[in-house]
Every structure is written in C-alpha cells, then in structure tokens.
Amino acid sequence: MIREVAHLEIDPARTEDFLAGYRAAIPLFLAARGCRSVALERCVEQPGRFHLLVVWETLEDHTVHFRNSEDFQKWRGLVGAYFVAPPQVIHFKVEEPTTPN
C-alpha cells in the first residue's frame, strides 16, 4: 500500500472554509478506486499548513485513476481556492507502526 502525503499551504484567514471543503470532499476519496483511508492534519508550527494523508492500494490508484477522474476536479473545486501555493505531493510505502507491548 501507498501513503500519499500532500503538503497544503492554506490562507490562514480562510482555514474554516478550507476545512468545510475538505469535509465535503471526504466521500470523493472514499469512493475512489483503491482508497483505504483519508485524513487531514494541521501543523503545530504553522497554522496554515496541513498534510493530507491518503492510503491507496497502489500508486496508480492515486496518480492515474484518481487524478484523471471527475472527482479529482470536484476535490480541487472544493478546496483549490484556499491554496496559497501549489500542493507538494510525495508517496511512501506504508509500514505498520510499532507500538509498545
């Protein structure tokens, strides 16, 4: 499995609107081929910075199937107006976290 990490820089004055757009977009991700989960987390050091964490079954589920879908356009329509910089997207191979016994 693959973890998409998208670093998003949001206009600090418009984070509530952005968060509403994200909540509206959650079903678009969950309906996408290969999507296992989605989460949005806010940066402690910079309040306008977020990372979007999406787990996909394969890299192509994100980079080919989702990015070329109408739902991707809807996602960008819901949140794109609040970006103050282009999203920075990288992918990682998912590893299960180790926890204390």
Place this chain on the structure above:
Amino acid sequence: MIREVAHLEIDPARTEDFLAGYRAAIPLFLAARGCRSVALERCVEQPGRFHLLVVWETLEDHTVHFRNSEDFQKWRGLVGAYFVAPPQVIHFKVEEPTTPN
C-alpha cells in the same frame, strides 16, 4: 496527540545500514515518555528519502523530554552517520483517518 514527521535524507548507498540502525533504535522510542508508536516509511519517488512518523501524547514529550534524553543521543548515534542533510521535523495534530463503511 501529536504526530512528529521527520524527513530524512539518507545516503542511497547506505540505506541498509540506516535501516539496521533504525530497527535497533525502535526500543528507545517505545520506552520514551509519551511515545505511542513509531514507523519509518520509504519514499517512492526518491529511494534515499524516508519519513519517520512518531506519535506522542504531547509536543513536549518529543521536543523537551525525548530530545534532551540520553536515548535521543543513542538514536542519533545509531543513524546520524547516514544522514546526508539535516532532518526536517514538523509536528501535526493527530486526526483519526476516515475509512469507507
């Protein structure tokens, strides 16, 4: 809870040594005050790039208690020789991922 995200740039010729150092260091994290889990994931686009994901109960568990501990020095001793750039560390407020029903 707080997610520490540390971006690590590793000498591509020495990633196996780095991974062995990480595995040896896992107990140091798990024994640390407030540490809930630790994971290391490898970047798809750049094989020498990793992110370390550590979940802490509080920000200070990482930035004060762990960073000032002997175990932090041991962690850096196990892996620091393989870094080709200073680690970039940021923190996020943990959110539970949303999954399909």
